[in-house]
Amino acid sequence: MRVVMFGFQTWGHRTLQALLDSEHDVAMVVTHPRGEGAYEKVWSDSVEELAREAGVPVMVRERPDDEELYEALKQVAPDVIVATNWRTWIPPRIFTLPAFGTLNVHDALLPAYAGFSPLIWALLNNEPEVGVTAHMMDDTLDAGPIVLQRAVPVGPEDTTTDLFHKTLELFGPITVDGLAEIASGRRDFVPQDRSKASFFHKRSEEDIRIDWTWTAEELSRLVRAQSAPYPQAFCFHKRQRLEIISARVSEAVYGGTPGRIFYREGDGVAVVAGAEARRGRSKALLITKVRTEDGTELAAHEYFTTMGGYLTSRP
Numbered sequence: 001m002r003v004v005m006f007g008f009q010t011w012g013h014r015t016l017q018a019l020l021d022s023e024h025d026v027a028m029v030v031t032h033p034r035g036e037g038a039y040e041k042v043w044s045d046s047v048e049e050l051a052r053e054a055g056v057p058v059m060v061r062e063r064p065d066d067e068e069l070y071e072a073l074k075q076v077a078p079d080v081i082v083a084t085n086w087r088t089w090i091p092p093r094i095f096t097l098p099a100f101g102t103l104n105v106h107d108a109l110l111p112a113y114a115g116f117s118p119l120i121w122a123l124l125n126n127e128p129e130v131g132v133t134a135h136m137m138d139d140t141l142d143a144g145p146i147v148l149q150r151a152v153p154v155g156p157e158d159t160t161t162d163l164f165h166k167t168l169e170l171f172g173p174i175t176v177d178g179l180a181e182i183a184s185g186r187r188d189f190v191p192q193d194r195s196k197a198s199f200f201h202k203r204s205e206e207d208i209r210i211d212w213t214w215t216a217e218e219l220s221r222l223v224r225a226q227s228a229p230y231p232q233a234f235c236f237h238k239r240q241r242l243e244i245i246s247a248r249v250s251e252a253v254y255g256g257t258p259g260r261i262f263y264r265e266g267d268g269v270a271v272v273a274g275a276e277a278r279r280g281r282s283k284a285l286l287i288t289k290v291r292t293e294d295g296t297e298l299a300a301h302e303y304f305t306t307m308g309g310y311l312t313s314r315p
Contacts, residue, residue, distance in 0.1 A: 003024045006064065009045065014168055017050065019175065022176045039202070080102070104134070115142065119167065128154055130151065145189035147181050152166045213275040216286075219285045245290060252265060253284075257310070267301070
């Protein structure tokens, strides 16, 4: 089929490479300009560069709503559009232009985790698996009928970085296989159950601030979810920002006030956590590695040379 691809960052790059390696004719690529946001600098392989290297015409747009782009798409006359990690609204006159419509590829098991940063949100929520969905685009974001869906398990120590690499491997195959389903004439794709839908916003600074009333289990997942190269979870110690690079749940129960720097346990330092900690029913967050405000990385035992005092959410 004759394909136009809308895509951005490494997800789009991997999808475009799969399309170039397939039997399909990639007639044009539309991509975003390079972003300056923290999450746009992560996994930022250039779709534009790959397309130009392959001799495919490229148009760079923040939003695909101008007449020049629309006329170019009509001129190209694609059979189908493929969208991967396209980060702004695609208007109906664009996604309905091809005879076979638009196939969107999203890194979540829809209808849950539509929107942004689905792997991070899923890990925070202790989901047992994550995955990728190829679905037909309609008027509601990430809500169209499902063509194919593939999942991978979330391991007990997995970080978002681990889940990124696991799910990235699914993007090329699910795109090419999804196009094969469309080309076969199938139209009985599975409607999404909207009663199970959830939509998540973009991550920001406030989303990585540590709240010591969260349980140690929740905070451990936050640290794993904000693994490098993502912006890392942070708190404050003596009014200085402190990033938590690695942590886990303590073996022992530590009672007291959330945020109290309490006890050395193994290779870590236990910090009291959880709204119920004062009742002596909560385990602590066992911090094992930190990064100071000047960028110095230290083992917890090196940084916390004495016990006592508090880690806080704000200076």
